Amino acid sequence: MDLVLTPTWYLVLGALLFSIGAVGLLVRRNPLVMFMCVELMLNAVNLTFVALAWGLNDIGGQVAVFFVMVVAAAEVVIGLAIVVAIMRRRQDATADDLSVLRG
Amino acid sequence: MMLLSQVQTPDVDVAILLPMLVLAVGGLLILTFTSVMKNLPAWCITGWTVLASIVSIITVIPLWDRWMDEGATSTIADSVGFDGFSLFLTVVIAVGVGMASLLSHSYLEREELAGPELHVLLLLSGAGGVIMAFSNDLLVFFLGLETLSMAVYVLAAMHRRRFESQEAGIKYFVLGSFSSAFLLYGIALLYGATGTTNLVAMQSVLNTTVIVQDGMLLGGIALLMVGLAFKVGAVPFHSWTPDVYQGAPTPVVAWMASGVKAAGFAGLIRVLSVALRPMVDDWGPALEAIAAATLVLGAFSAIVQTDVKRLLAYSSISHAGFILLGVTAASSRGTAAALFYLASYTFLVLGTFGVLTVMGGEGDSDHSLDSFRGLARRKPLLSVALLVFLLAQAGVPLTTGFFAKFEVIGAAIDDGAYWLAIVAMMAAVVAAYLYIKVIVTMFLDEPDEDAPSIDVPRTAAIVIGLAAIVTVVFGIFPGPIDDLARDALVQLAAGS
Numbered sequence: 001m002d003l004v005l006t007p008t009w010y011l012v013l014g015a016l017l018f019s020i021g022a023v024g025l026l027v028r029r030n031p032l033v034m035f036m037c038v039e040l041m042l043n044a045v046n047l048t049f050v051a052l053a054w055g056l057n058d059i060g061g062q063v064a065v066f067f068v069m070v071v072a073a074a075e076v077v078i079g080l081a082i083v084v085a086i087m088r089r090r091q092d093a094t095a096d097d098l099s100v101l102r103g
Numbered sequence: 104m105m106l107l108s109q110v111q112t113p114d115v116d117v118a119i120l121l122p123m124l125v126l127a128v129g130g131l132l133i134l135t136f137t138s139v140m141k142n143l144p145a146w147c148i149t150g151w152t153v154l155a156s157i158v159s160i161i162t163v164i165p166l167w168d169r170w171m172d173e174g175a176t177s178t179i180a181d182s183v184g185f186d187g188f189s190l191f192l193t194v195v196i197a198v199g200v201g202m203a204s205l206l207s208h209s210y211l212e213r214e215e216l217a218g219p220e221l222h223v224l225l226l227l228s229g230a231g232g233v234i235m236a237f238s239n240d241l242l243v244f245f246l247g248l249e250t251l252s253m254a255v256y257v258l259a260a261m262h263r264r265r266f267e268s269q270e271a272g273i274k275y276f277v278l279g280s281f282s283s284a285f286l287l288y289g290i291a292l293l294y295g296a297t298g299t300t301n302l303v304a305m306q307s308v309l310n311t312t313v314i315v316q317d318g319m320l321l322g323g324i325a326l327l328m329v330g331l332a333f334k335v336g337a338v339p340f341h342s343w344t345p346d347v348y349q350g351a352p353t354p355v356v357a358w359m360a361s362g363v364k365a366a367g368f369a370g371l372i373r374v375l376s377v378a379l380r381p382m383v384d385d386w387g388p389a390l391e392a393i394a395a396a397t398l399v400l401g402a403f404s405a406i407v408q409t410d411v412k413r414l415l416a417y418s419s420i421s422h423a424g425f426i427l428l429g430v431t432a433a434s435s436r437g438t439a440a441a442l443f444y445l446a447s448y449t450f451l452v453l454g455t456f457g458v459l460t461v462m463g464g465e466g467d468s469d470h471s472l473d474s475f476r477g478l479a480r481r482k483p484l485l486s487v488a489l490l491v492f493l494l495a496q497a498g499v500p501l502t503t504g505f506f507a508k509f510e511v512i513g514a515a516i517d518d519g520a521y522w523l524a525i526v527a528m529m530a531a532v533v534a535a536y537l538y539i540k541v542i543v544t545m546f547l548d549e550p551d552e553d554a555p556s557i558d559v560p561r562t563a564a565i566v567i568g569l570a571a572i573v574t575v576v577f578g579i580f581p582g583p584i585d586d587l588a589r590d591a592l593v594q595l596a597a598g599s
Contacts, residue, residue, distance in 0.1 A: 011295075018284075018288060021284070022281070022284075025277070025281055031273065031277070034277055038277075038280045038281060038284060041281075041284035041288075042284055042287065044288075045284065045287045045288050045291050048288065048291045048292075048295070049291050049294070052291065052294055052295040055295070056295070056298050058298060060294070060299070060300060061291075061294055063242075064242055064290075064291075064294070064300065067242055067245070067246060068287065071245075071246070071249045071283075074249070074253055075249075075253065075280050075283075078253050078256055078257060078276065079273075079276055079277075079280070081257070082256065082257075082260050082269065082272045082273045082276055083273065085260060085263070085269055085272075086266075086269050086270075086273060089266060089269070090266075
């Protein structure tokens with residue numbers, strides 16, 4: 001059987017990765033793992049962009065990926081900075097410890 | 104060299120980019136100078152920030168004349184669009200930057216957090232907001248949004264010694280980047296469905312072709328709306344608002360509620376009323392439901408709060424519902440009403456959180472309703488200013504708040520959404536109760552004997568006074584702002 005890889009396969013893979021990231025962010029409690037899930041979501045979108053650009057035969061979607069990579073990198077920097085600031089005060093903080101604010 | 108000469112670079116119309124450039128370069132210059140000159144006095148940095156926002160507003164004036172004479176244009180290969188709408192919101196955002204910077208001047212002094220970072224981040228996030236208002240391409244819009252949001256994540260976590268501030272920062276960061284991912288996925292799907300990320304091109308594609316398999320298009324619209332609704336704090340994506348508003352430094356909250364909200368709505372209106380205009384039958388009902396839920400939930404959740412900052416966070420959710428009312432009308436009257444609301448709300452909310460900044464006391468922690476007891480006897484002028492702001496938020500006549508609510512509800516009725524108008528009026532009544540609750544505490548209760556003294560710094564007094572004057576004067580004569588808002592149409596066109 002010939003398996004032809006069409007963009008659709010990559011779109012489905014992108015959707016799956018995006019869902020894994022989204023669910024992971026909701027269920028995991030470690031801030032670092034939560035960042036990784038956000039990164040997974042952004043990279044799933046990158047895969048979608050590339051697959052669509054291939055399908056549409058248009059360069060625009062591939063250019064978008066570069067911008068998204070820059071944004072993702074900047075996001076990690078800021079996220080880690082905030083985590084470091086928190087860890088300095090409370091070692092081993094998990095998302096459940098961050099519950100001073102409620103009501 | 105042969106290759107280089109073959110590359111076609113797009114034309115750049117620098118005049119259009121000036122309002123954004125002034126803010127961004129202003130922020131970067133502060134960073135440069137403070138790293139060289141260590142002992143630059145704090146007022147220098149604040150003055151520079153305020154100056155940058157004023158210059159940014161001044162650069163808008165010739166652009167406004169150009170817009171009135173020549174109409175909308177776009178530049179940099181159509182990715183940046185220029186029309187009255189973007190200019191109007193640029194002014195709103197720049198006002199937010201300047202006034203929030205003035206507020207934070209005395210705050211930084213009181214909390215011993217001296218340093219230029221807060222002002223730099225304010226300017227940079229303001230530049231991001233202006234990019235959103237000017238965007239004519241979903242990617243440019245996304246980059247503007249991220250510039251804005253990332254600066255605000257850090258701003259929220261700015262107070263190094265308050266754990267609440269850091270908690271607010273990380274909550275805002277995690278939920279914000281979560282929603283950004285949804286937004287981006289929505290952009291990708293819209294790109295897949297229409298083959299372009301340009302807003303105007305997307306509109307013409309949707310106008311001229313019937314997309315038979317519209318799953319990708321509808322999915323894209325839905326995901327995009329999730330991301331945008333999060334940014335403006337609309338129900339059911341509002342849950343970050345109370346925590347972040349309560350924990351973040353008060354001047355930063357003033358900026359979040361004014362400039363960040365205005366930028367969020369800039370993006371929302373831009374994307375929905377330009378790119379997705381032909382799909383109004385699909386997103387209209389969804390947005391109406393979001394608006395109704397936002398109005399009701401914001402007003403009712405606010406009633407039970409005992410922390411004034413948290414109470415105002417819920418009230419800002421309810422205000423977002425009113426602005427959405429203008430957006431759902433999808434008419435030029437609706438957009439004008441939303442713009443008027445944003446302009447008047449910016450002053451209102453800057454003034455309100457200005458009073459809260461002063462009231463917070465050392466440590467920025469004293470925001471319980473009890474600490475407002477008998478404020479009228481302790482600080483008569485401050486309590487009168489807060490009275491003006493709260494009455495305006497409730498929508499009492501002779502304040503800008505009344506005309507703002509009147510216009511958005513009028514736009515909804517023009518659109519035929521009577522049920523939504525009724526929901527909005529009932530939400531306004533419920534919300535009025537909670538503002539009156541604060542007013543009664545301020546004016547009728549006896550002050551505590553051991554209440555800490557309140558010190559009103561001059562910079563904060565300028566902000567509160569200016570906001571109160573604007574609220575009352577334009578409340579009695581709303582004409583000038585209203586005329587500007589009506590002229591500030593969203594009228595992007597393909598490149599000239």
